[in-house]
Amino acid sequence: MQKVASMDWDKVRIFLAVARSGQLLAAARNLGLNHATVGRQLTALEEELRVKLIERHVNGCSLTLAGEAMLATAEKVESEFLQFESGLSGAIRGVVRIGAPDGLGNYFLATRLAELSMKHSDLLIQLLPLPRSFSLSRREADLVITLDRPAQGNLIIQKLTDYTLSLYASEEYLERSPPIRHVDDLAQHLFITFVDDAMYTPSLDYGRELASGMPHRFECGSVVGQMEAVKASRGVAILHDYAAKDVPSLRRVLPDLRFVRSYWLTSHPDTHRSHRVTEVRRHIAEAIGLARESFCPWGIPDRLAA
Structure with missing residues (x-):
């Protein structure tokens, strides 16, 4: 050093x-x-x-x-330089890269982090809302949000929130398709879901039970792609409630069927104490805290779907 x-x-x-x-x-x-x-x-x-x-x-x-x-x-030295400069001026300087699931990244974090960027001209935030995992040890990101609590490594871990997912279809699709009153009725519909062998975490496998009874499927590795296919009235899919509930054309199907997952925020000890990482981390946690009700808009059911 x-x-x-x-x-x-x-x-x-x-x-x-x-x-x-x-x-x-x-x-x-x-x-x-x-x-x-x-x-x-x-x-x-x-x-x-x-x-x-x-x-x-x-x-x-x-x-x-x-x-x-x-x-x-070099990143440790850079972090110390930036922390020293920020301490002198109170400004946030430098680059902070965030790896996040594409649902949370695209439908929630993008607008909140852009707002933070507007306030700090010397801060460059790089958001990677991708359907993949990120490595803190290889410095692929400064902050990583995951669906599973990291079990190994010397990491700083914070639970952000639980969130729910429900089955959705567009109003137009429901009007022209066979009715869905029971789970068995789903067999007549196109199931829009993840690509099985491209899931980067078992927590994404919330559609397995439904898939077994829905032989007609379209598989898409992106949450955004699934959302667009449902909005285009192509079929039904399990979507994030915080993203789908405000889309006027979408309707929940079988509303008693809900899935619950969690988001975890993780940083590496080498960069966690840097001023820029600390401030971005705090901003993310506060933004999600203020919007917590939207992540479980209908509450968490007593009996959870798998």
Whole structure:
């Protein structure tokens, strides 16, 4: 860490940009520098350290083992610099990357985090609302929201909220399709659900029981894609209540059938105490706390669906 601190910070900053973006061109664009300058500075850093940090390929860059070690150390130094600067001014500076399930990311966090970005011109928030898992140890994100409580690792973990999901169809679909009064009636309908072997967590497997009785299926790995298919009157799907309840064209089907899951917010001890990560984390927790009723709008049933 002392060795990194004694180097030319501009070179280290360039290394961080290349490591995070995976491309020299993208790093140059993010830094407002010439592509050739980024390449020269990166080479100079490697020569100074006498070790190869980044492998350059036609389609991008990848970290060597030494580069991964350098990244972890450089991010600690960066965090301390930013924390020091923020403490002087009270401002939030730097980059905070958040990995989140696509339902929560697209239908809730995007607007709340954009609002926070508007208030802090030196803060860059990167939201990745994707149907996949993120690794804090590999620095794929500073904050990660998961559906399962992390069971391993030295992590800072906070439960955000429970949330419910229900079965939905569009009003137009229900008007032109066979009625759905009982679970058995679902066999006559198209079930819009996840791609079975693409589920990144067992917590997404809330449709298995229904799927066994609904042979006609359309599988989509994205929550947003499922929502759009239901809005287009193509079938029925299990959707997040906080996202679907305010869509005028959607109706709950079999309202006694509900599924309950939870969101967990996690950060790594190395970045958790940085001012920018702490403030973004607090903003997320407060925003969800204020909207808690919308995550379980009809309460949590006494008997939970699997």
